[in-house]
Amino acid sequence: xxxxxxxxxxxxxxxxxxxxxxxxxxxxxxxxxxxxxxxxxxxxxxxxxxxxxxxxxxxxxxxxxxxxxxxxxxxxxxxxxxxxxxxxxxxxxxxxxxxxxxxxxxxxxxxxxxxxxxxxxxxxxxxxxxxxxxxxxxxxxxxxxxxxxxxxxxxxxxxxxxxxxxxxxxxxxxxxxxxxxxxxxxxxxxxxxxxxxxxxxxxxxxxxxxxxxxxxxxxxxxxxxxxxxxxxxxxxxxxxxxxxxxxxxxxxxxxxxxxxxxxxxxxxxxxxxxxxxxxxxxxxxxxxxxxxxxxxxxxxxxxxxxxxxxxxxxxxxxxxxxxxxxxxxxxxxxxxxxxxxxxxxxxxxxxxxxxxxxxxxxxxxxxxxxxxxxxxxxxxxxxxxxxxxxxxxxxxxxxxxxxxxxxxxxxxxxxx
Amino acid sequence: xxxxxxxxxxxxxxxxxxxxxxxxxxxxxxxxxxxxxxxxxxxxxxxxxxxxxxxxxxxxxxxxxxxxxxxxxxxxxxxxxxxxxxxxxxxxxxxxxxxxxxxxxxxxxxxxxxxxxxxxxxxxxxxxxxxxxxxxxxxxxxxxxxxxxxxxxxxxxxxxxxxxxxxxxxxxxxxxxxxxxxxxxxxxxxxxxxxxxxxxxxxxxxxxxxxxxxxxxxxxxxxxxxxxxxxxxxxxxxxxxxxxxxxxxxxxxxxxxxxxxxxxxxxxxxxxxxxxxxxxxxxxxxxxxxxxxxxxxxxxxxxxxxxxxxxxxxxxxxxxxxxxxxxxxxxxxxxxxxxxxxxxxxxxxxxxxxxxxxxxxxxxxxxxxxxxxxxxxxxxxxxxxxxxxxxxxxxxxxxxxxxxxxxxxxxxxxxx
Numbered sequence: 001x002x003x004x005x006x007x008x009x010x011x012x013x014x015x016x017x018x019x020x021x022x023x024x025x026x027x028x029x030x031x032x033x034x035x036x037x038x039x040x041x042x043x044x045x046x047x048x049x050x051x052x053x054x055x056x057x058x059x060x061x062x063x064x065x066x067x068x069x070x071x072x073x074x075x076x077x078x079x080x081x082x083x084x085x086x087x088x089x090x091x092x093x094x095x096x097x098x099x100x101x102x103x104x105x106x107x108x109x110x111x112x113x114x115x116x117x118x119x120x121x122x123x124x125x126x127x128x129x130x131x132x133x134x135x136x137x138x139x140x141x142x143x144x145x146x147x148x149x150x151x152x153x154x155x156x157x158x159x160x161x162x163x164x165x166x167x168x169x170x171x172x173x174x175x176x177x178x179x180x181x182x183x184x185x186x187x188x189x190x191x192x193x194x195x196x197x198x199x200x201x202x203x204x205x206x207x208x209x210x211x212x213x214x215x216x217x218x219x220x221x222x223x224x225x226x227x228x229x230x231x232x233x234x235x236x237x238x239x240x241x242x243x244x245x246x247x248x249x250x251x252x253x254x255x256x257x258x259x260x261x262x263x264x265x266x267x268x269x270x271x272x273x274x275x276x277x278x279x280x281x282x283x284x285x286x287x288x289x290x291x292x293x294x295x296x297x298x299x300x301x302x303x304x305x306x307x308x309x310x311x312x313x314x315x316x317x318x319x320x321x322x323x324x325x326x327x328x329x330x331x332x333x334x335x336x337x338x339x340x341x342x343x344x345x346x347x348x349x350x351x352x353x354x355x356x357x358x359x360x361x362x363x364x365x366x367x368x369x370x371x372x373x374x375x376x377x378x379x380x381x382x383x384x385x386x387x388x389x390x391x392x393x394x395x396x397x398x399x400x401x402x403x404x405x406x407x408x409x410x411x412x413x414x415x416x
Numbered sequence: 417x418x419x420x421x422x423x424x425x426x427x428x429x430x431x432x433x434x435x436x437x438x439x440x441x442x443x444x445x446x447x448x449x450x451x452x453x454x455x456x457x458x459x460x461x462x463x464x465x466x467x468x469x470x471x472x473x474x475x476x477x478x479x480x481x482x483x484x485x486x487x488x489x490x491x492x493x494x495x496x497x498x499x500x501x502x503x504x505x506x507x508x509x510x511x512x513x514x515x516x517x518x519x520x521x522x523x524x525x526x527x528x529x530x531x532x533x534x535x536x537x538x539x540x541x542x543x544x545x546x547x548x549x550x551x552x553x554x555x556x557x558x559x560x561x562x563x564x565x566x567x568x569x570x571x572x573x574x575x576x577x578x579x580x581x582x583x584x585x586x587x588x589x590x591x592x593x594x595x596x597x598x599x600x601x602x603x604x605x606x607x608x609x610x611x612x613x614x615x616x617x618x619x620x621x622x623x624x625x626x627x628x629x630x631x632x633x634x635x636x637x638x639x640x641x642x643x644x645x646x647x648x649x650x651x652x653x654x655x656x657x658x659x660x661x662x663x664x665x666x667x668x669x670x671x672x673x674x675x676x677x678x679x680x681x682x683x684x685x686x687x688x689x690x691x692x693x694x695x696x697x698x699x700x701x702x703x704x705x706x707x708x709x710x711x712x713x714x715x716x717x718x719x720x721x722x723x724x725x726x727x728x729x730x731x732x733x734x735x736x737x738x739x740x741x742x743x744x745x746x747x748x749x750x751x752x753x754x755x756x757x758x759x760x761x762x763x764x765x766x767x768x769x770x771x772x773x774x775x776x777x778x779x780x781x782x783x784x785x786x787x788x789x790x791x792x793x794x795x796x797x798x799x800x801x802x803x804x805x806x807x808x809x810x811x812x813x814x815x816x817x818x819x820x821x822x823x824x825x826x827x828x829x830x831x832x
Binding site for chain 1: 431432436442446447449457467471474607610627628638693698702704711721726730761762777806810811
């Protein structure tokens with residue numbers, strides 16, 4: 001079986017200026033990889049006719065598939081469509097489906113003249129429907145090479161990859177069976193995990209690869225394998241995965257691809273428990289993250305963003321003496337925040353955080369990165385002090401959110 | 417003056433698998449751009465000898481500078497250094513400074529054998545010191561082309577770019593002055609803005625470029641120019657920028673690069689106003705976004721995440737009759753949420769949202785994407801109903817947050 005190779009070409013000055021970070025390529029590479037196609041090159045070029053042209057020549061020489069994103073908007077700097085017309089020696093024709101799609105998107109609103117250009121699609125391509133925007137995708141074939149052009153808007157591109165490109169590519173090529181299993185852990189770092197599973201890792205068969213994917217207090221461990229016999233491949237992978245899992249039980253959040261918030265949602269639903277939040281420094285990010293799972297209203301009742309001390313006192317009932325004596329960032333305060341949250345929100349469990357995320361607000365006694373987290377019920381409250389070391393407000397915010405969600409998850413898991 | 421062109425080459429399988437999002441390239445491109453070098457191509461390749469070699473050949477043919485990141489670690493899959501040795505026909509020699517650096521990093525800890533390899537540097541290169549890790553950078557020159565190899569660790573690479581690469585490149589080339597101005601607008605889409613400024617755009621001098629950067633209810637408009645005379649370049653750009661601004665006054669959020677939340681923070685600070693939030697469907701995301709600016713505690717007092725009707729009633733004082741008669745997603749409810757938030761949080765201004773983000777929870781009368789937003793003070797409350805069309809919870813969440821922040825911003829702007 002020959003390895004099928006792809007090049008990913010992103011078009012647009014905004015990527016070269018560095019204003020926009022290219023997340024599309026990573027998504028496409030991941031998706032290709034999941035069906036056994038190796039994206040061996042990624043190229044970003046500007047909105048420049050000759051450079052795009054030359055790149056298509058080059059990449060199609062060394063790859064079976066060239067996936068292109070960007071340059072399909074209705075404005076003058078978007079040159080991908082006319083370029084592809086010329087490149088494949090074809091002409092634009094009106095596509096009924098694309099026209100209907102535009103009408104459907106605009107509904108009663110007036111459709112600007114230039115938008116109608118989006119209904120024009122090159123005659124020789126297979127058009128790819130876009131349920132999420134006006135720009136259709138295009139699938140060309142030439143000299144046994146496949147070229148796919150998609151919009152640069154991540155959300156539109158993703159829909160096309162999932163709904164059309166992957167299934168079509170799977171039909172065209174004989175591809176190996178790629179399987180992977182992911183274990184989400186929280187609370188231990190990459191090195192600490194490595195020490196625990198070192199001998200397991202050393203004993204892994206060569207064709208099974210282990211990847212560590214760390215992300216602010218969480219580490220995803222992914223086992224990947226490929227083979228020609230789907231059943232044997234799955235079986236071997238499952239065995240190794242179970243082995244790895246058994247070594248990491250106490251830090252495991254999910255073994256089925258669920259995110260922390262999905263795993264939390266499932267365990268809360270299963271145990272019929274509700275949760276409320278009391279957030280100072282994260283200012284709603286914990287509640288928002290919990291709510292990002294559809295159906296979260298079954299277990300998330302609400303929360304209090306207590307940024308000011310007045311809100312901590314008035315709504316959460318944190319005593320003024322506590323704030324005066326220990327400060328807003330203290331174990332005593334988060335304990336009272338947990339209690340106040342249970343009373344105000346009337347949830348079974350509450351999670352509370354108060355900390356200093358920086359860059360300002362630190363002191364010698366409580367430097368930037370000092371964060372107290374509390375989780376509890378009417379029965380008992382646990383607390384923890386984080387000492388974050390990121391010199392970046394957003395990272396401290398995310399790390400705090402992750403740590404709080406993990407404490408909440410472990411708390412709920414241990415309720416019998 | 418000839419445009420100096422650069423290619424950015426990133427090396428590493430992790431980028432091609434899609435595990436890691438490439439933020440290095442954006443940083444490097446931005447930095448090059450700021451000194452007048454145009455990074456016209458970015459290429460990512462795997463840890464494969466021949467592909468890296470061929471990429472260096474190709475890119476050095478079409479660029480003056482090839483900046484390479486990755487593949488400098490101490491493990492076996494890191495092949496950049498031996499490859500560059502061969503490519504530039506030179507040999508490794510021990511570098512005293514690199515050896516001292518390793519000792520300094522490890523201090524009393526034992527230094528593993530393989531780490532000592534990091535002290536070996538190709539003889540013909542200019543070594544680039546790394547204060548943050550063991551891998552030194554390398555600067556080669558050949559046939560009037562410059563090749564720079566740096567580690568893939570963002571933090572190490574950034575130090576080298578700022579401390580060494582940019583100053584050196586500025587010395588070697590005669591570079592133009594690059595300037596840009598960005599206008600952030602909200603509330604109108606790309607096409608609608610395009611119609612308003614079409615004739616301005618048509619009349620722009622060729623060397624000034626206008627880019628539209630849309631993002632869920634916001635559009636950034638960027639004018640970029642380059643010239644040899646810094647003062648004249650700035651002056652011309654400022655004139656054109658003022659012209660564009662004057663056409664878009666009513667939808668302008670910022671003209672100085674500030675984000676929505678930064679602009680909001682400044683105007684609240686300037687007008688000495690405080691704000692509170694009452695969030696149902698966004699569940700804290702509005703408060704969290706406002707808080708992402710350092711110093712937000714000056715104007716963000718707090719908020720209520722009122723996911724359940726009980727919290728809407730108990731804490732925000734929304735009448736049970738209102739909820740029963742009009743439902744949680746209604747103008748009446750968000751009005752009472754605004755009032756309740758002003759009372760509970762005691763802020764000058766309150767913003768409230770209640771809606772259905774999907775995928776579940778919609779009805780014929782109120783389909784997924786129906787969101788009511790309210791903003792107000794004790795004096796008056798304004799409300800608006802959004803009809804979002806994204807078939808995606810997260811996008812509906814972000815679109816709601818952006819729309820609410822924009823309504824809040826415009827409300828505050830209009831207070832005299």
